Amino acid sequence: MNQVITQIQQKYRENRELKNYSIFDIDISLKELADRGLIWVLKDLKDMSDGEKILIDHYLNEYRANQIYDNLDGIPYLQPSNESATTPLNQYSLNPVPVKKEKQTKKQQHLDVRDVKQFIGYKKAKELEEKIIELCKSFPSYEKKHVIDQIHRSAKSIKERIAIGEQIYIGEKFSQYSMSIGSAKETSAWLQISLGQKYITQEQYDDLDCLVNQVVSILTKTLCHLKDNEGKGIDLPNPYTPNVNNFGAYKNALLLVERIYEITRQREYWREKDLLYGMRQCSTSCVANIAEAHQLYIPKKFRFFNDSLKALQGLDSLLETSLNKGIISKETLKEIDGLRFSIRNVLTTKMSNISDEKAS
Structure with a gap:
């Protein structure tokens, strides 16, 4: 020593x-x-x-x-x-x-502060936000307060976090870029949801998802350079994040969204708008939070996984209300519960592992 x-x-x-x-x-x-x-x-x-x-x-x-x-x-x-x-x-x-x-x-x-508007990652994030805003003009009006607002927010956050991260402190740059990466993955989740509901075409999805992946790749390479050079001797996280599409709970959460949208298209839900929008919001929130959890810092991962579990619990309550009102059958509820339980079990296991990692 x-x-x-x-x-x-x-x-x-x-x-x-x-x-x-x-x-x-x-x-x-x-x-x-x-x-x-x-x-x-x-x-x-x-x-x-x-x-x-x-x-x-x-x-x-x-x-x-x-x-x-x-x-x-x-x-x-x-x-x-x-x-x-x-x-x-x-x-x-x-x-x-x-x-x-x-x-x-x-x-x-410390780092030198650059003109963030000249940074290729910022330019790509700006292009992504502009394309999403234009694309959402063709979305159904009933998604204005849900999918449209959420995808606008997440796309905007990618660009904003990159801008905030352009400062002298290495640790803070890592933190802001981590949140930008999380927002990018959340944006991709909303794009997948939009594709599933046929609000966008496969070609539109591929174009925008490619932009999302470019932003994540640029930010990751930037952080790798910082960690290996200016950040030597500083306790910084691994800049690499896993592909959320390979995460089983995420795949099942997307299936859950598909099933919830299918169910809430029934005529009985037309008179139960609170249930209709509530169930859709909870199921999509589960997907979005799982995606955003795939970023650099352990406490943030834990928080977003926990928020995803909260969304599942909210969905459970709304499904019970639907059952009590005779809108859905016990068989339908059992089918959805199978998906919910599989997602919950994976998330709780993941959170337990994260807790052990924090304690070590």
């Missing part, structure tokens, strides 16, 4: 014990370490209290872009003074960093 890391850890322990630190004192020391790019040094210490762990995680997240992982021995303001081993951590010779060294550190952690 690096000598400076060992010294910082040891000084922190000694200072905490000798000074009988209060949580207020600990907070001050941890914030100072975070500001100087060294809070990560304490991350894996075994003798931390729960309060300390929470503060460390908080400051590591807040000051993530500041953290310095390389060439610690060469940074002057991290060198200890010649005082005794009982010197408190905040009495290290924390002299200001020479201007030249500070610029080098920032270069490692």
Whole structure:
């Protein structure tokens, strides 16, 4: 282990014990370490209290872009003074960093801001949004507050997140691009739903889905370059995302949408518009959230899978109401429940795996 890391850890322990630190004192020391790019040094210490762990995680997240992982021995303001081993951590010779060294550190952690409108990924996202807006003009009017609004929103979000991601912080760029990738996959899901309902042709779908995949590919390659170059030493996620079309729960969710649309075309639903639109909204929301879950960060994946489960639960309630009103039969409900249960089981298993991954 690096000598400076060992010294910082040891000084922190000694200072905490000798000074009988209060949580207020600990907070001050941890914030100072975070500001100087060294809070990560304490991350894996075994003798931390729960309060300390929470503060460390908080400051590591807040000051993530500041953290310095390389060439610690060469940074002057991290060198200890010649005082005794009982010197408190905040009495290290924390002299200001020479201007030249500070610029080098920032270069490692920060990015140059470009004109986002010249970025090919942004151009493709803009083209996709424009084509979708034009295409949706031919959609049925009754889908205005549902499919049309949702696909407009998701397509718009792809472009907006790319624009927001054009900034100096590498971690924030990864976060915004991750959300853009998620929105792209959600947009593709709405396109598949539109194709299934024959609102668009196969040719139109292929053209737009190709644009979606181009955006995802461009963003992924950009993040790979950042991770392998400017982002070295920073805890960044794997930029690659799986193909949602290979995910069994997604395929079954699309089948569920097809079945729900087929059922709600029955004459009995014409007088039950709340049930009709509610069932369609829940089933399509299940698909959209599964698709959007296929992005980079574990908490976001978990949240979207959970939202998909909520949509399934909402659909279950509406189906029961339909059964009680005599609109659907028990046989129909049993058939749909088979699809719902298969989706739910896959999602709960996936979420359990994600929880284990978060804990490890």
